[in-house]
Amino acid sequence: xxxxxxxxxxxxxxxxxKNTVVNIILPESGTELGExxxxxxxxxxxxxxxxxxLSGRALLQTRGSSLGETLKELPGxxxxxxxxxxxKPVIHGLHSNRVxxxxxxxxxxxxxxxxxxxxxxxxxxxxxITVVKGAAGVRYGSDAIGGVVLLSPDPLPVQKxxxxxxxxxxxxxxxxxxxxxxxxxxxxxxxxxxxxxxxxTLKAAGNFRTPHYYLANTxxxxxxxxxxAGYHKKRFDASVYYSQYNTEVGIFAGAESGxxxxxxxxxxxxxxxxxxxFTYDIDRSYQVVKHDLLKLAATYHFADGSKLEGxxxxxxxxxxxxxxxxxxxxxxxxxxxxxxxxxxxxxxxxLIYTGAERGGFSGSMGLSGNTQxxxxxxxxxxxxxxxxxxxxxxxxxxxxxxxxxxxxxxxYDYRWLQVYRRNPSSLDVYNSTFTYSNVxxxxxxxxxxxxxxxxxxxxxxxxxxxxxxxxxxxxxxxSDASYQIGxxxxxxxxxxxxxxxxxxxxxxxxxxxxLYYNKIHDYIYEKPLLQPVTTISGTYPAFVFTxxxxxxxxxxxxLQYDFLPRLTFQxxxxxxxxxxxxxxxxxxxxxxxxFENALEYHWNKTGRCLHPYVSLENITxxxxxxxxxxxxxxxxxxxxxxxxxxxxxTTAIRHKALDIDFSIDNFTNVAYRDYLxxxxxxxxxxxxxxxxxxKYTF
Amino acid sequence: MKKTRIILLTTAITLTAFWSSxxxxxxxxxxxxxxxxxxxxxxLVVTNAANPSDVQTAKWEKLNPDDTTAPDLSHAxxxxxxxxxxxxxxxxxxxxxxxxxxxxxxxxxxxNYHLICFGIASGLNLQATRxxxxxxxxxxxxxxQDVFTTGGASSGNLEVTLHHQPNVKNGDCAPGSIxxxxxxxxxxx
Numbered sequence: 001x002x003x004x005x006x007x008x009x010x011x012x013x014x015x016x017x018k019n020t021v022v023n024i025i026l027p028e029s030g031t032e033l034g035e036x037x038x039x040x041x042x043x044x045x046x047x048x049x050x051x052x053x054l055s056g057r058a059l060l061q062t063r064g065s066s067l068g069e070t071l072k073e074l075p076g077x078x079x080x081x082x083x084x085x086x087x088k089p090v091i092h093g094l095h096s097n098r099v100x101x102x103x104x105x106x107x108x109x110x111x112x113x114x115x116x117x118x119x120x121x122x123x124x125x126x127x128x129i130t131v132v133k134g135a136a137g138v139r140y141g142s143d144a145i146g147g148v149v150l151l152s153p154d155p156l157p158v159q160k161x162x163x164x165x166x167x168x169x170x171x172x173x174x175x176x177x178x179x180x181x182x183x184x185x186x187x188x189x190x191x192x193x194x195x196x197x198x199x200x201t202l203k204a205a206g207n208f209r210t211p212h213y214y215l216a217n218t219x220x221x222x223x224x225x226x227x228x229a230g231y232h233k234k235r236f237d238a239s240v241y242y243s244q245y246n247t248e249v250g251i252f253a254g255a256e257s258g259x260x261x262x263x264x265x266x267x268x269x270x271x272x273x274x275x276x277x278f279t280y281d282i283d284r285s286y287q288v289v290k291h292d293l294l295k296l297a298a299t300y301h302f303a304d305g306s307k308l309e310g311x312x313x314x315x316x317x318x319x320x321x322x323x324x325x326x327x328x329x330x331x332x333x334x335x336x337x338x339x340x341x342x343x344x345x346x347x348x349x350x351l352i353y354t355g356a357e358r359g360g361f362s363g364s365m366g367l368s369g370n371t372q373x374x375x376x377x378x379x380x381x382x383x384x385x386x387x388x389x390x391x392x393x394x395x396x397x398x399x400x401x402x403x404x405x406x407x408x409x410x411x412y413d414y415r416w417l418q419v420y421r422r423n424p425s426s427l428d429v430y431n432s433t434f435t436y437s438n439v440x441x442x443x444x445x446x447x448x449x450x451x452x453x454x455x456x457x458x459x460x461x462x463x464x465x466x467x468x469x470x471x472x473x474x475x476x477x478x479s480d481a482s483y484q485i486g487x488x489x490x491x492x493x494x495x496x497x498x499x500x501x502x503x504x505x506x507x508x509x510x511x512x513x514x515l516y517y518n519k520i521h522d523y524i525y526e527k528p529l530l531q532p533v534t535t536i537s538g539t540y541p542a543f544v545f546t547x548x549x550x551x552x553x554x555x556x557x558x559l560q561y562d563f564l565p566r567l568t569f570q571x572x573x574x575x576x577x578x579x580x581x582x583x584x585x586x587x588x589x590x591x592x593x594x595f596e597n598a599l600e601y602h603w604n605k606t607g608r609c610l611h612p613y614v615s616l617e618n619i620t621x622x623x624x625x626x627x628x629x630x631x632x633x634x635x636x637x638x639x640x641x642x643x644x645x646x647x648x649x650t651t652a653i654r655h656k657a658l659d660i661d662f663s664i665d666n667f668t669n670v671a672y673r674d675y676l677x678x679x680x681x682x683x684x685x686x687x688x689x690x691x692x693x694x695k696y697t698f
Numbered sequence: 699m700k701k702t703r704i705i706l707l708t709t710a711i712t713l714t715a716f717w718s719s720x721x722x723x724x725x726x727x728x729x730x731x732x733x734x735x736x737x738x739x740x741x742l743v744v745t746n747a748a749n750p751s752d753v754q755t756a757k758w759e760k761l762n763p764d765d766t767t768a769p770d771l772s773h774a775x776x777x778x779x780x781x782x783x784x785x786x787x788x789x790x791x792x793x794x795x796x797x798x799x800x801x802x803x804x805x806x807x808x809x810n811y812h813l814i815c816f817g818i819a820s821g822l823n824l825q826a827t828r829x830x831x832x833x834x835x836x837x838x839x840x841x842x843q844d845v846f847t848t849g850g851a852s853s854g855n856l857e858v859t860l861h862h863q864p865n866v867k868n869g870d871c872a873p874g875s876i877x878x879x880x881x882x883x884x885x886x887x
Contacts, residue, residue: 253866262876274866274873284864325862325877326808328735328792328801337731377728385724422727429727474765485766533766536737536758538879542766 045139045354045364046132047398048407048444048458050501050514052076052558055128061646061661063693064169064178064203067101067119071149075572076133076514076556078591081677082116083252084174084208084686085220089119090676091133092516093552093576093590094146097467101149102140104241106295106313109346109372113469115678120245120291120317122224124167124180124201126151133556134516135497137440137462138409141368141392145462145495145520156195156230156239160188165697173665173689174219175278176205193232200225206280211671211687215679216253216276217283222246235302241295249289250282253324254682260532260539267634267681285324288338292316305356313348327379340378347371363397374468382475383468385420396442405446407458413438415465419472434471436492438463455502462497466490470524470545476535483533483540484526490547493522508563514556522547523580525588528631541633548582552590566603572596577626585628592624592639592675600646612649619644624675637680640672648693659695664688735799739791740858740880744776744846747783758880761793775883776856778824778848786826786844788814788858790878806842810834811864814841815871817857822884823849824856838869853885 052074054062062070068079068087078090088095101108101119103126110120123129132140132148140148157163164183170176184197203222207214226243254272266273296312320338327334352366369391376383396409415436422429444458473486497518504511526543533542557573574594578587600615624636648661669688673680739759746752756776760769778784792799805812809832816826825847831837858881863874 261879265872324864324875328737328790328804330804334731373724375724375728379731385727387724420725420727422729427729429725431725483766534760534769536740536760536769536878536880537876 045396046136046407046409046442046444046458046460047405048446048456049132049134049136049442049460050076050456050458050499050516050556051130051132052512052556053128053130057648057659057661059127059129060659060693060695061663063124063167063180063695064171064176064691065123067121067123067149070123071129071131073572073596074131075512075558075574076554077131078574078576078594078676080115080589081674081679082118083255083677083679084215084218085205085249086116086118088112088115088117089131089149090591091131091147091149092518092554093578093587094518097143097464098145099147099149100136100140100144101151103151103293104153104295105297105311105350106293106315107141107346107348107370109315109344109348109370110289110291110317111319111342111344113467116251116287117319118249120247120289121151122180122201122222122226122243122245123151124182124224125153125199125226125243127154128152133514134458134499135440135460135462135495135518136442137495138394138396138411138442138460141394141411142390142413142415142438142462143464145464145493145497145518153197153228154184156197156228157184157186158195158232160186163698165695168694169691171205171689171691173686174205174208175280176203178203195230195232197228198226204280207276207278209278209687210684211669212684213271214276214278215683216272216274217250217286218252219280219282220247220249221282222248236298236300238298239296241293241297243293245289245291247289248282249287251285251287251324252679252683253283253285255679260541262538263633263681272683283324284322284326286322288320288322290316290318302356307354309350309352309354311348311350311352313346315344315346315348317344317346318342319344334379337379339380340382341376342383343375345373357400360400361397362400363395365395366393368392368394380475382473384472386417386468387420388415388417390415394440403448407442407444407446409442411440413440413463417465419468421472432488434465436465438492438494452506453502453504456500458497458499460497460499461495463492463494465492466524466545473545476537476540482526483535483542485529485542485544487545490524490545491522493520493524493547495520508561510558510560512556512558515554517551517553519549519551521549523550548580550578550580550582550587552576552578552587566601568600568602570596570598570600580628583628586626588627588631589676590624590626592636593622595620606649608651609649610651613647615646617644617646618642621674634681636675637673640670640674642666642670642672643668653696656696656698659693659697661693663691663693665691735792735801735804736794737790737801737878738793739789739798740860740878741789741791742776742858742882743787743789744778745785745787746779747785747845756882758882759793769880774881775885778846778884778886780848780851780886782848784846784848786846788842788844790860802842805860806840809840809842810838811862811867811874812840813838813861813863813867813869813871813874814844815859815861816841816844817855817859819854819856821852822854822856823852823886824854824884825849826856832867834867838867848886851887853883853887856882856884858882 066087068089071077071089072079079087080090080095081087091099111117130150136144136148162185167180169178180201182199186195201224206219208218224245228241230239294314299309301307319342321340323339348370350368354364372388374386392413394411399406417434419432440461442460446456448454471486471488473484476483499516501514527546529542532539554576559571561569576591578590580587596619598615598617602613620641623639645664651658666688671684742756744754757773790801818824827845828839828841830840830843832840860878861874862877866873
């Protein structure tokens with residue numbers, strides 16, 4: 001769809017299988033304004049794997065939310081939450097170490113194993129978010145078992161001049177405020193080819209509120225910035241990018257439990273036992289995270305249309321967690337120290353060659369490597385230090401013939417891991433070394449019946465080496481009052497994912513259906529032990545990491561129907577079924593069935609307001625009934641139904657576009673709890689929320 | 699040629715940055731923090747109010763907080779006389795240190811944030827009353843100093859819990875979180 005303010009909206013679907021130039025001449029409609037918005041689906045490197053994208057207005061309507069919250073509106077995606085401020089994306093029922101996040105070409109590397117370890121990314125850097133659903137190990141390497149989230153910023157400008165954008169989000173719940181601004185420009189004359197961008201985000205929120213009470217200590221403060229410089233000359237492109245993400249997030253006070261009995265008392269109480277009020281102050285317990293990324297990238301475009309890209313990234317992730325209990329000491333330095341501190345430094349290097357299309361054949365191949373060092377320090381033990389080296393090589397070939405695209409690829413990965421620990425009695429440091437290697441593959445085909453109907457089938461594999469917590473964690477996880485025990489003999493888990501999708505697009509109807517069946521061998525999960533562990537703070541249920549064979553199947557359905565010129569019906573359905581084949585029972589923590597239906601009324605203009613819309617959305621989530629007996633402290637919460645209202649339009653200030661979106665989330669103020677929110681044991685989810693979002697582009 | 703040079707230069711810088719930054723800091727595993735004390739031991743020092751030489755100490759101990767071994771319960775019991783009154787001091791210790799570190803003072807220093815609660819099994823004829831107070835306004839009980847009053851012959855479980863209640867202490871056991879939760883067997887005869 002192509003439109004520009006001041007011109008009539010034009011809709012055109014173009015299937016791009018090779019480099020194609022599309023010239024669009026928009027019919028003029030009176031007022032004069034700039035900017036052309038192009039919602040294009042630029043295909044990623046795997047063409048037959050199902051993917052979905054968030055950009056334009058849909059992305060604007062999530063601004064100010066965390067990355068996990070941003071993506072949960074997409075069909076097939078959910079979010080796993082630890083309270084209102086910590087959220088992680090779930091793709092086809094899988095999350096954390098099973099979902100890869102690629103931030104502008106660099107694999108995001110943080111402490112991602114815990115449910116409260118939210119991605120250390122400012123979503124404002126991305127102007128387009130693509131989600132690859134299903135095993136994409138061939139292209140992206142280990143861990144892409146559930147899928148891949150790709151964040152892409154706008155390309156740097158090429159024409160001389162300075163432009164930019166400012167986002168503002170204000171929300172009533174948590175009295176959240178977020179401002180993000182970007183400024184970019186390019187030079188000419190003797191600095192021809194040089195361009196730059198600087199961007200920054202500030203965000204703050206206080207205690208969030210459920211329909212009936214505040215959630216104590218759920219505030220957050222965030223400050224991020226990034227800067228990029230690029231150079232383009234004829235066939236050569238190079239760029240330097242640096243970003244920093246800083247956040248301090250309070251952990252809901254009502255979720256701290258000393259032991260199982262206290263936990264059960266909190267579950268039994270209809271509201272948190274500790275009353276709360278509104279404040280921006282963050283108390284213990286809280287976490288402070290700082291993530292740095294330095295990226296150097298260079299591309300050479302060969303005369304035949306092929307290109308060679310090299311990317312180097314250095315990331316440093318520092319996570320400090322402060323418990324609600326101060327350590328028992330009189331030393332002020334120890335009192336001020338975090339109970340847990342993790343510093344993970346990762347260097348990545350990728351070299352990718354993308355071939356030009358010849359006789360219907362095209363493809364890409366690449367090498368990638370990374371090394372990681374983790375330094376843990378803390379007042380109590382949780383995970384050990386380690387050093388790892390990973391190397392991989394892949395090749396993907398594609399063949400386009402008449403209405404078909406065939407795709408096949410292969411990859412080999414090797415991982416070396418050395419773990420360093422200190423014997424608590426003798427204080428000697430000793431190490432253990434592990435190696436893992438794996439071959440991944442993908443085959444797929446797309447058939448385009450006509451311009452309206454197409455279908456894709458893909459079978460792909462992915463693998464994941466056990467993460468450091470699964471191998472070596474040993475200690476109490478305070479937010480869910482459980483004692484976790486790692487197992488250093490775990491093997492890699494391997495996924496075989498079959499995905500089938502059908503797309504139908506006509507003038508009035510757009511339907512996307514994705515079906516998948518993901519079989520995972522040696523799936524690693526926490527299995528309850530029959531014998532609880534007694535510590536001085538009480539008795540805890542114990543969980544040990546173990547491996548079973550499982551499968552996850554599901555359906556994502558997205559439908560859009562313009563049944564009147566001004567009225568559009570949108571429907572999204574996400575169904576996930578997980579099954580543990582070894583114990584022959586349901587897989588725990590699978591998303592419950594989710595249905596989103598919206599009715600939108602939109603028209604051409606009202607006064608200076610262009611393309612205004614009003615939409616009413618209903619989100620209905622069923623109760624999760626497929627859980628093994630005695631696998632959870634309390635039964636999954638009942639289903640719920642929420643109503644959201646959105647309205648907005650595009651107007652102009654000094655001939656520049658201002659996008660306005662106002663929404664009322666959960667406007668019937670329903671008290672509900674979500675199965676994938678770890679704090680559902682203790683408190684309701686968020687109540688009514690009025691949100692104003694503005695985007696000014698200049 | 700110029701482009702080739704740029705590519706080679708970029709590659710060289712990249713590789714240099716790549717290798718020089720692998721300093722292997724992770725091999726220096728952080729030793730335990732010396733002044734951080736662990737709660738390993740809870741003691742009840744029980745003195746007969748009628749006979750100051752009748753003192754007994756019950757002890758609940760688990761030396762390594764980071765493993766799954768069972769606690770040492772060999773001294774986790776009290777033998778009390780019928781219809782008697784006892785002055786009780788609750789002590790929290792770190793027995794991993796030599797000499798054993800007493801954490802009770804640090805809890806006393808932060809008494810406004812702490813409360814000790816007693817869970818007495820039904821059938822055990824024991825009454826526990828906290829006698830010390832913090833400096834909240836109005837002052838709230840702490841429980842490091844207590845009086846136990848016994849009734850007729852009986853036996854049962856006494857649960858001692860240390861509640862950490864920063865800014866939410868209101869005299870009840872419910873708010874906050876639990877730092878210690880240990881059990882003693884009490885016999886009255």
